Amino acid sequence: MPHLVWFKRDLRIQDHAALLGAAECGEVLALYVYEPEQYRHPEFHPAHLSVLNDALAELREQLDELGVALLLRHGEAVAVLEALWRDVPFSSLWAHQETGNWVSYQRDRRVHTWAKGRGLPFYEPPQNGVVRRLRSRDTWAEEWEARMGSAPRPAPERLRGPQHLPPGDLLTHRDLGLPENDKVLPWLPGAFGEHLAHATLHSFLNERGVNYTREMSSPLTAEHACSRLSVHLAFGTLSLRTVVHATRQRLAAVTGDPEADPRWVRSLRSFESRLHWHCHFMQRLESEPEMEFRGLNPTLADLRPEELDEVAQARFVAWASGRTGYPMVDACMRMLLATGWLPFRMRALLVSFATEQLWLPWRAVGLHLARHWLDNEPGIHWSQVQMQAGMVGINTLRIYNPTKQARDQDPDGVFLRRWLPELRVLPSVYVHEPHLTPPLVQAETGFRVGESYPLPIVDDRKTVRAAKQRHQQAQARDPEREVARQVYERHGSRKKAQLRAEGRMSPSRREQRATVLASSAPSPPPRPVLSHGQPLLFDTLVPELPPVTLPRLPADWQAVLSPVMQRSAFRELLAFVALEREQGPVYPPEPEVFVALHLTPLKAVRVVILGQDPYHGPGQAQGLAFSVRPGMRVPPSLANIHRELAADLGCPPPRHGDLRAWARQGVLLLNTVLTVRRGEPGSHANRGWETFTDAVIRAVNARPERVVFLLWGAQARRKARLITAPHHVVLEAGHPSPLSAARFLGSRPFSQANAALREAGRGEVAWCLPERP
Numbered sequence: 041m042p043h044l045v046w047f048k049r050d051l052r053i054q055d056h057a058a059l060l061g062a063a064e065c066g067e068v069l070a071l072y073v074y075e076p077e078q079y080r081h082p083e084f085h086p087a088h089l090s091v092l093n094d095a096l097a098e099l100r101e102q103l104d105e106l107g108v109a110l111l112l113r114h115g116e117a118v119a120v121l122e123a124l125w126r127d128v129p130f131s132s133l134w135a136h137q138e139t140g141n142w143v144s145y146q147r148d149r150r151v152h153t154w155a156k157g158r159g160l161p162f163y164e165p166p167q168n169g170v171v172r173r174l175r176s177r178d179t180w181a182e183e184w185e186a187r188m189g190s191a192p193r194p195a196p197e198r199l200r201g202p203q204h205l206p207p208g209d210l211l212t213h214r215d216l217g218l219p220e221n222d223k224v225l226p227w228l229p230g231a232f233g234e235h236l237a238h239a240t241l242h243s244f245l246n247e248r249g250v251n252y253t254r255e256m257s258s259p260l261t262a263e264h265a266c267s268r269l270s271v272h273l274a275f276g277t278l279s280l281r282t283v284v285h286a287t288r289q290r291l292a293a294v295t296g297d298p299e300a301d302p303r304w305v306r307s308l309r310s311f312e313s314r315l316h317w318h319c320h321f322m323q324r325l326e327s328e329p330e331m332e333f334r335g336l337n338p339t340l341a342d343l344r345p346e347e348l349d350e351v352a353q354a355r356f357v358a359w360a361s362g363r364t365g366y367p368m369v370d371a372c373m374r375m376l377l378a379t380g381w382l383p384f385r386m387r388a389l390l391v392s393f394a395t396e397q398l399w400l401p402w403r404a405v406g407l408h409l410a411r412h413w414l415d416n417e418p419g420i421h422w423s424q425v426q427m428q429a430g431m432v433g434i435n436t437l438r439i440y441n442p443t444k445q446a447r448d449q450d451p452d453g454v455f456l457r458r459w460l461p462e463l464r465v466l467p468s469v470y471v472h473e474p475h476l477t478p479p480l481v482q483a484e485t486g487f488r489v490g491e492s493y494p495l496p497i498v499d500d501r502k503t504v505r506a507a508k509q510r511h512q513q514a515q516a517r518d519p520e521r522e523v524a525r526q527v528y529e530r531h532g533s534r535k536k537a538q539l540r541a542e543g544r545m546s547p548s549r550r551e552q553r554a555t556v557l558a559s560s561a562p563s564p565p566p567r568p569v570l571s572h573g574q575p576l577l578f579d580t581l582v583p584e585l586p587p588v589t590l591p592r593l594p595a596d597w598q599a600v601l602s603p604v605m606q607r608s609a610f611r612e613l614l615a616f617v618a619l620e621r622e623q624g625p626v627y628p629p630e631p632e633v634f635v636a637l638h639l640t641p642l643k644a645v646r647v648v649i650l651g652q653d654p655y656h657g658p659g660q661a662q663g664l665a666f667s668v669r670p671g672m673r674v675p676p677s678l679a680n681i682h683r684e685l686a687a688d689l690g691c692p693p694p695r696h697g698d699l700r701a702w703a704r705q706g707v708l709l710l711n712t713v714l715t716v717r718r719g720e721p722g723s724h725a726n727r728g729w730e731t732f733t734d735a736v737i738r739a740v741n742a743r744p745e746r747v748v749f750l751l752w753g754a755q756a757r758r759k760a761r762l763i764t765a766p767h768h769v770v771l772e773a774g775h776p777s778p779l780s781a782a783r784f785l786g787s788r789p790f791s792q793a794n795a796a797l798r799e800a801g802r803g804e805v806a807w808c809l810p811e812r813p
């Protein structure tokens with residue numbers, strides 16, 4: 041007789057203890073049940089079905105390849121099991137332990153009773169570090185380590201099982217009577233599943249996670265810098281043990297490796313501690329399943345009303361739809377509604393605002409969020425909702441100030457404008473508190489206070505004061521903190537990192553510094569394309585923004601560059617540079633950053649000379665590659681260019697380094713990075729300028745007339761791949777720097793360029809520079 045494996049929230053074949061256990065016993069039947077009580081549950085969103093079906097489709101294929109079909113059935117679990125058992129009696133039932141919601145908890149109890157009644161053994165191996173029937177929290181961390189510290193187990197090589205059963209179909213939204221999914225999922229349609237889970241883990245551990253510690257909380261960076269594994273852990277397309285194991289392997293590899301970026305060690309440690317929290321918070325629900333409905337701390341349980349009265353109902357609707365008049369709250373909510381994901385801090389902010397500033401019932405708040413999290417994990421979710429709402433009583437209460445968060449986390453309003461299109465017309469100074477926009481600015485921008493965007497729904501200073509008083513009064517009911525001590529005994533973390541996470545210990549100095557840095561650090565633009573087959577996360581979801589226009593940019597450049605300038609990454613790059621300027625000198629001065637494009641309109645370009653980044657000394661850079669401002673000493677590379685010019689065309693070397701005369705004749709003097717911090721060459725590399733200047737080169741490449749590209753040095757030569765049109769001419773040589781001048785001097789680029797231009801009927805460049813600039 042076969043052994044039944046019942047897949048639930050473990051939709052994978054690797055590190056699947058139930059599947060391996062059943063396979064070791066003999067033939068296998070694999071089953072998934074669409075349960076009406078789950079998909080009709082208020083926490084279930086149509087997006088969950090889309091994700092589920094993708095994962096099931098991949099699992100079905102994988103099981104097919106291993107030799108068994110995935111049976112898809114619909115109905116109440118016990119009824120489905122009974123019907124299947126009648127068709128094909130099976131000799132044991134295997135399923136991973138689940139710490140789910142109240143409905144799945146009750147369902148599992150019914151299944152146990154049914155299996156017992158049939159005399160069927162029901163094996164439930166654990167799949168994470170949550171301990172069933174935990175006796176004491178004191179030993180929890182060791183039990184976690186014993187389970188999660190071992191190596192993940194590979195998928196079975198082959199499975200045997202009965203072949204005659206009808207497999208059943210994936211059930212669509214229409215089949216189940218659900219509306220279609222309206223969220224935009226951060227992967228390609230149909231891509232969710234075990235393969236994507238591993239690609240996401242790989243890209244995080246090898247690329248995206250390098251600056252995790254600093255970037256995980258900022259709304260500008262978190263969506264790329266966080267692992268984004270939560271949805272995989274929630275659907276079980278990846279086991280937690282696999283994540284722990286891969287993280288530790290990577291940590292071992294980067295520790296002590298002089299080649300590795302030093303930020304990795306700290307980021308990976310920080311990430312690993314969160315993998316403990318995953319189970320730490322789920323353990324609370326496992327130990328006390330009623331916490332979905334009941335406050336963990338009895339003295340605080342009735343702190344807020346349970347029902348929504350008329351006023352609360354209006355506040356709830358405003359909060360739930362992202363229209364409270366507090367831009368950070370609304371931007372977070374709208375991002376959640378659109379995408380199903382937020383980083384931790386933004387989730388906490390939403391709960392804090394709803395339960396403290398708006399004093400809404402925690403259950404109603406929690407249900408709305410759970411429905412919209414793509415990664416809804418009831419154990420983490422309800423623990424966090426209660427904690428953030430101040431219901432647990434063992435942590436310091438943290439009430440977030442949404443306006444301060446907005447200013448700290450998003451000083452230029454990039455995130456706010458991204459999700460609140462109505463604020464895009466506002467200058468940054470008003471974007472955090474739009475109701476303070478003065479009439480003159482309203483007249484200029486067309487923004488109408490109270491009409492374009494709601495007024496603040498409450499006066500948060502008053503409501504926070506009231507909330508604090510209510511908390512104090514409630515806590516006074518437990519003057520000796522006896523109840524709080526009991527809650528701690530049962531649910532409190534015994535590990536320092538977790539204590540800090542819960543706010544019961546003040547952060548270490550290093551952590552404090554990290555937080556300050558994280559909030560003040562300029563955020564690098566998100567990486568639009570991830571390797572290892574991982575599709576874009578949210579970059580594709582940015583609503584259309586009005587195009588960025590750069591003052592004095594010739595119209596032809598504006599036209600071809602507007603797609604790249606419209607991307608959020610470009611706005612974030614400009615915001616980054618603006619922030620850098622506030623903190624110290626950045627070269628060239630702001631009006632000269634795009635001088636190369638100002639002086640050489642696209643249609644005039646005949647020659648392109650590529651440089652790296654601007655001169656980093658005071659007064660040198662003027663926005664043109666290799667060129668220095670009149671009056672500045674001629675730098676060594678440029679002196680070699682003068683030497684070559686003399687040797688090649690007999691031009692007398694001028695006393696200055698101002699190359700504007702070339703730019704005006706159609707020589708595009710383009711650096712690949714357009715700004716630099718004083719005294720720090722390369723300091724603005726990899727911030728997004730490369731994408732912009734690549735777009736410039738591509739635009740020139742697309743011109744129908746011949747253009748000559750002078751690529752000097754390895755970095756410039758790498759751009760040759762962008763020059764694909766056969767009518768252009770590429771002349772490569774060493775960099776004119778004294779370090780490589782031997783490969784530059786004698787290359788005769790100027791006469792060769794003129795020859796190529798002449799041949800194409802584009803005239804010659806008068807390369808000899810005037811004696812005076």
Ligand SMILES: Cc1cc2nc3c(=O)[nH]c(=O)nc-3n(C[C@H](O)[C@H](O)[C@H](O)COP(=O)(O)OP(=O)(O)OC[C@H]3O[C@@H](n4cnc5c(N)ncnc54)[C@H](O)[C@@H]3O)c2cc1C
Pocket residue numbers: 256266267268269270271273274314315317318319321382383384385387388391413415416417418420421424425428
């Ligand atoms: C009110 C509220 C509700 C939440 N609901 C959920 C939920 O339903 N499902 C869920 O997975 N997480 C939840 N979290 C925790 C956390 O916000 C998410 O785990 C995280 O944002 C997911 O993104 P990530 O996988 O990129 O996280 P990363 O930062 O890359 O973390 C990796 C993993 O560590 C775990 N983790 C990280 N932070 C926490 C935390 N604070 N508590 C517990 N585990 C953590 C998660 O499994 C996460 O996937 C909630 C937080 C709050 C404040």
